[in-house]
Amino acid sequence: MRTDLFALRHIGIREEDLPQMLRTIRVNSVDQLISETIPDDIRLAKPLALDTPLSEHEYLSHIQVLSEKNKVFKSYIGLGYHESITPSVIKRNILENAGWYTAYTPYQAEIAQGRLEALLNFQTVIAELTGMELANASLLDESTAAAEAMTMLFDVRSRDQKKNNVLKFFVSEEILPQTLSLLKTRSTPLDIELIVGNHESFEFGDDYFGALLQYPGKHGQVHDYASFVAKAVEKNIKVAVAADILSLALLTPPGEFGADVVVGTTQRFGIPLGYGGPHAAFFATKEEYKRSIPGRIIGVTKDTDGKPALRMALQTREQHIKRDKATSNICTAQVLLAVMAGMYAVYHGPKGLKYIANKVHSTAVTLADSLEKLGLYQTNTSYFDTISIKADSSKVRPIAEKYEVNFLYVDADTISIALNEATSIKDLQLIVNIFAEAIGKEAITINGLLSQSLLENKLVRTSTFLENSVFNSYHSETELMRYIKKLERKDLALNHSMISLGSCTMKLNAASEMLPLSMARWGNIHPFVPVEQAEGYQIILKELERDLNIITGFAGTSLQPNSGAQGEFAGLMVIRAYHESRGEGHRNICLIPASAHGTNPASAVMAGMKVVVTKTDENGNIDVADLAEKAELHKDNLSALMVTYPSTHGVFESSIKEITKLIHDNGGQVYMDGANMNAQVGLTNPATIGADVCHLNLHKTFAIPHGGGGPGVGPICVAEQLVPFLPGNPVIKTGGDKAITAISAAPWGSSLVCLISYGYIKMLGENGLTQSTKTAILNANYIKNKLSGKFDVLYTGERGRAAHEMIIDCRPFKENGIEVTDIAKRLMDYGFHAPTVSFPVAGTLMIEPTESESLAELDRFCSAMLSIREEIDAASAEDNNNALKNAPHTLEMVTNDKWEFPYTRQQAAFPLPYILENKFWPSVRRVDDTYGDRNLICTCAPIEAYAEA
Structure with a gap:
């Protein structure tokens, strides 16, 4: 066993598991399964030309060396970004805690x-x-x-x-x-x-x-x-x-x-x-x-x-x-x-926030006073944390950089200095010394902070805030640590069990990928520092772009979009710019299959396009005849097709190359939604199927954690003709020669978490990435076959195979009075998060196990589903008093002296033996969605409510 091989730790299936899984799927080998799943004409001819994989130990040494190439100056650039202090209790118990960062x-x-x-x-x-x-x-x-x-x-x-x-x-x-x-x-x-x-x-x-x-x-x-x-x-x-x-x-x-x-x-x-x-x-x-x-x-x-x-x-x-x-x-x-x-x-409370804000303001007032005593002119008449100094930028800048300090040089004789929570008196003294040296004067010594305010009285806040109990209770580390833990215990995340969400790819977010996020030399760099100060970041971002180009088969990548939907918009705006550059700015029709993710049509409208929906056939695939008819009808104005591949239904459609050619023949470009890229990496790619641009969900395929709903990162990869239009930034140059304007605020978007995907690729390498994709497809088909006969899979490929996910049809269970929501809630009693509910088809569950799960976990999930199927069979449409309709069952409910249900407490809370070892208790019973919408309350209860209680 290669204990230094990261793939061994990332991929949950062991070599000895394969015979049983292959028998269940009814194939002789994994390669046979892949050949029956992915059309031959889109399979890659040769392996991905990626670097030799690093072990976890090698990677952590490598990332440490790269971090030391970053020059971490004291940055007072401002423009919406300021150094802050992350309380250690929050850093350790949330940022570094899988119970928080792996939730969906x-x-x-x-x-x-x-x-x-x-x-x-x-x-x-x-x-x-x-x-x-x-x-x-x-x-x-x-x-x-x-x-x-x-x-x-x-x-x-x-x-x-x-x-x-x-x-x-x-x-x-x-x-x-x-x-x-x-x-x-x-x-x-x-x-x-x-x-x-x-x-x-x-x-x-x-x-x-x-x-x-x-x-x-x-x-x-x-x-x-x-x-x-x-x-x-x-x-x-x-x-x-x-x-x-x-x-x-x-x-x-x-x-x-x-x-x-x-x-x-x-x-x-x-x-x-x-x-x-x-x-x-x-x-x-x-x-x-x-x-x-x-x-x-x-x-x-x-x-x-x-x-x-x-x-x-x-x-x-x-x-x-x-x-x-x-x-x-x-x-x-x-x-x-x-x-x-x-x-x-919560930790600082209203008094703490006021203290921090007042200290930041006093720091700015003190600096302005000291610089004015040097004879310099400060132009802001009322300010909070940022002062504007009249001085010769060409004289100040080299001295500041010598002392590892960054200011914002507005123009030749104006320098903006934005101070922050982490600025000390020692830091202030260094700033004064820099200006004194630049103008050839003796520096003034700062002995303490001035307490006066430079805010006009009419601008000063008089109203109170954060009087609620939660903001006035947890100010010691012990108290906050326990509060965070109390909340964590109410959430089911990947650190408890598999989250088999279709289209969302809840895979392992490995500790070695996450550790660099806590390193100061990655965390404390302002996005607008000169690029030579961020050499470590520049190496990683360029390497990540190169690797994503190789994986997708494309010529260029922009890491700027910081969500998948933003990647969609970016890709469409690049297509729009491409058409305009050719004198075809009138092209504004976007064809979108009916099964597409909801963000697709929304993104197209945002990009100024008119959406034309194309049909799907009875097998859930794109209706090629309907697509051809609409492409021909709109050929003079066709801008793009948005297509998800493999499809949202979990199928590698064999007609994909025919589809992309149809679009090109009618003057359009093909945008591929990369939501299902976990079924492509190393086996096929967007360029091979004929796409021109795709976005990639780094928070899905490339291991950035979902974090309870974000951060997401959605870079776009593009074919050669689209490279010139990749998005730019007005402060730091990025993008192509004809760059569109910014897609997000920072030049490279959410750079810090790009370290995770960089590590994921570098530690897996070509073989590990390809093996991950094969295993994702293997696991999905294993679950499909294990549930066969009890649950119907709605769509499959031409040879009966699923891609990395599948849709099971729960609509027939309405005869027993059971809805898909009942199954989702009942799975909580079995210790599982529900698969994706009613997307893309109402009344269904979309299951995606990912490559990270072990055979034992796959079997536990299948056991839960089969047990629920028995409960469905026993249910009656005339009687709603059953374990499915009453799910989930809370600890308070099960331990109550009163029990008036026609099934036992054990059947409610411990329907299968494995649950006894590791029971997760939902903290509330089924929530009332309608009541919440009719009585919208979106903030904590006011202090009066606590007083009344």
Whole structure:
């Protein structure tokens, strides 16, 4: 046994397991199974040309050496990114804890109450600091959130504004440059006209629907926006404000001066810089926009016993349901980072946050005072943490870099300095020494922080915040550690059992892949440092791009998109730019099969395309005749086909090359959704099937953890003709020669977690990656055959094989009164998270076991499903009092003195022997979704509720 071989640790199936599995599947070898699953004409002719795999020990040494190539300067660049201090209790118990980072999106609320509570805390923090009524459970980054605010305000325009085709959106010149770039990207396909200007001199016409302000401004000035907002309100123009979350502990919240939307990032609430991400953005608004707000919302409801429970609220507004009618394609949140940021607020409480904010402000005031005593001029009249100094940049910069310090050099004689929670008096002294040396003067000694405020009185916050019990109870490490553990115990994650979600690939997130995330030389680098300071990162990002090119067969990769849906949008925008470059900007028709993921049509509409849905045949495959007819019909305006491969139904369609040729013959490009790439790596690839661009879910196929619903990373890989159009960044050059504007805020998106996928590829190598794909297909077909005769698989390939996932049909069980939801909830009693429910077909379960699971775990899952099938057979449509309808069963329910059910407590909680060894208890009974939507509560209970209790 090669104990130094990472593939041995990543892949759950052992060599000795194969005979039994192959007998069950009825094949002689794994290779026979693969040949019966994947069409011969798309199989790769030769192995992937990847590096020799490293052992875990070699990889950790390698990553440490690379980290030392990064120069970790003290960065005071600002522009929305600030060094922060991650409390060790949060770092150890959440960021480094598989119980938190391996959980899935909380669609099954009964086994996700811990995560949901942590997210409700986050929403409360955002709503109260911003002064708004409603907040979502995080977005991707500040710039994306600002773009979502613009598009939401566009969607909620008044009837007259829509009738008169009002398209103008005012953007303050104080906005962050990366946000302006992303606004350009998002506004262009929707024909929104951006007007950038000075908010103080600007006068609204009748042709504006909205505006965006920065608070404080990009170089630190805190403006009084009250009169601007009042003028906007007079003309029924909605206002969004991009705000610094820490500053709102001291500044008047935007909600109090009339903002309609407040967005920003929570990065400075204890989240590492990570060369740009991942960081949880926030989005807060008025309750009247609850049906339009993008992203996920956590709401309070009740369970079957009438007890409080949490769940994801108002899901009907999401792109999964609304598809091409959706106003946003946002699918991934940044849950893990939102949980950390929320816990940062829990740990410090309102008094702690005020202390940190006041200290940061005092640090800025002290520095400004010291520099002014040197004879330098500071231009900001009111500021929170960022001062603007008039000095010769050409003289200051080389001295600053000599002392390993970065400032923001605005122009030849203006330097912006953004201070932060981690800035010490020693750091301040070094900054003063740098400027003194640059102007040839004696440095002034700083002995302590000044306590005066440089905020105008009318801008100072007077309202209270975070008075709820949860923010005033856990301020010692012992208390917070226990609170985090209490929440963790309510959640079923991969550290408990297999999560067999189809289309989501919940595979092992190996410890060796995760460890570098905690290393300071990866975590403490600002995304806008000169690239030569980030040599370690540059090596890794370029290598990862190269490896993804090899795996996909394409010529270029952009790592910038920081979610799968954002990757979809990026790919379509690149196709759009390609057509425009050829004088064919009129091409705007996007063909999408009926079975496609809901983000596909939503992304196409965002990219300015018109969606034409194509049929699927009785076997669940793309109806080629219908596709050909529609491609021919729209050939003059055909832009793209969006296709998932293998299909969302878990089938390698043999007609795929015919399909892609049809599109090319009619002038279009082929976008392949990479959701199911776990069935392709090493065996086939997007280039071979004839695609032109694909996005890859690094949080699926390439081992970045789902983190309870995020971080997600969705890079795009493109064919040669599309490389020039890969997205750029306004601060650090990225992308192609004809780069489209930004897709996300940071140049390389969520760079920190790209280390995980880099490690995954480097430790598996060509053989390990290919073996992983084969094993994923093996495991899926093993489960399929084990369940055969008891559960019908809805679609299979031409030779009866599934790809890496399959759909089982639960609709016939309605005869017994059993719905697919009952099976999902009953699986919780067996210690399993349900597979994907009712997607892509209502009333079905989509199962994907991944390559990481052992044969023993596959057998446990199959035993659970077969046992549930016996319970279904015993159920009656006339009697709902059975274990399936009453599932899940909580500890409180089973230990209650009163038991009035026609089955035993053992049948309820321990239906199979293996459960006795490792019982997971759902913390609430089945939640009431309808009640939660009708009575929307999305923040923690007010302090009065605790007093009454």
